[in-house]
Amino acid sequence: MRRTARLLTGTALAVAAAGLATAPVYAADSGSLEVYPSSVVPGEQVTVNTAACGDGATAEGDASAVGAGRFTLAPSTHEQDAIGQFKVPESAQPGTYEIVATCAESGRRVTGDLMVTMTSTRQQVYPRGSVKTGVGGALGPDPVQTAAGVAALAVAAAGGTWLLHRRARGDGI
Numbered sequence: 001m002r003r004t005a006r007l008l009t010g011t012a013l014a015v016a017a018a019g020l021a022t023a024p025v026y027a028a029d030s031g032s033l034e035v036y037p038s039s040v041v042p043g044e045q046v047t048v049n050t051a052a053c054g055d056g057a058t059a060e061g062d063a064s065a066v067g068a069g070r071f072t073l074a075p076s077t078h079e080q081d082a083i084g085q086f087k088v089p090e091s092a093q094p095g096t097y098e099i100v101a102t103c104a105e106s107g108r109r110v111t112g113d114l115m116v117t118m119t120s121t122r123q124q125v126y127p128r129g130s131v132k133t134g135v136g137g138a139l140g141p142d143p144v145q146t147a148a149g150v151a152a153l154a155v156a157a158a159g160g161t162w163l164l165h166r167r168a169r170g171d172g173i
Helices: 002-031 143-169
Strands: 034-036 045-050 059-062 070-075 082-087 095-103 109-116
Touching: 034 109, 045 070, 045 095, 045 109, 059 082, 082 095
Parallel strands: none
Antiparallel strands: 034 045, 045 082, 059 070, 059 095, 070 082, 095 109
């Protein structure tokens, strides 16, 4: 009984310690800049938001890395976020760009990544051709192997029938 109690107590303490160790990870998550969509083609609108500045705070955004210049993040009614938008210029080159926001009151700086591509990821892509599973079909590309397989099955069926017939007559196997 004591051994079980010690084991349960030790397990409970380990779980509690693990929970305390992961708590700062969730708190640090509010310090990022969310970029939506994270992958765009030149000319599209991008929305950024952050909860790092606090409730009702504003921030100044900087998307000059991608050529969009500065923009303002205003307080939002959604979970104490500051939200802003900018348009990616038509002249933007493919690559990953860092978007920065600086909180007006605290001066805290948060960043997020924006990927510029030349093809939209939102287009529907339809599959073409057959699926290459490696198993093959019933009539595979080699008719000689198919014929050999059919012949092997026929021999096995004939042999099995012959053995069952001998057993039924009582000749033994």
